[in-house]
Amino acid sequence: MSAGHLSRIETGDYGPPSDEVVERIAEVLATDRVELLRLAGRDPGRRGLEHEILSELREIRRELKRLGDGIERARGSRGR
Numbered sequence: 001m002s003a004g005h006l007s008r009i010e011t012g013d014y015g016p017p018s019d020e021v022v023e024r025i026a027e028v029l030a031t032d033r034v035e036l037l038r039l040a041g042r043d044p045g046r047r048g049l050e051h052e053i054l055s056e057l058r059e060i061r062r063e064l065k066r067l068g069d070g071i072e073r074a075r076g077s078r079g080r
Helices: 003-011 019-029 033-039 049-078
Strands: none
Touching: 019 033, 019 049
């Protein structure tokens, strides 16, 4: 993350950073990520919305792959 980007977050030019950005900032500053999340107004014990959405999308992707594999197997068994 550039100094300019961090400055824009600090001054409010950018909307609130995601939990992931706050965690990366904590890592770079070698500070406690839980404390930084609290200072950012986040609940560190709760998974962020982005994490929840990504988790659901991964599950949908796995299910679609499983269904696609089943369709391919069914097509292959018809050709025999």
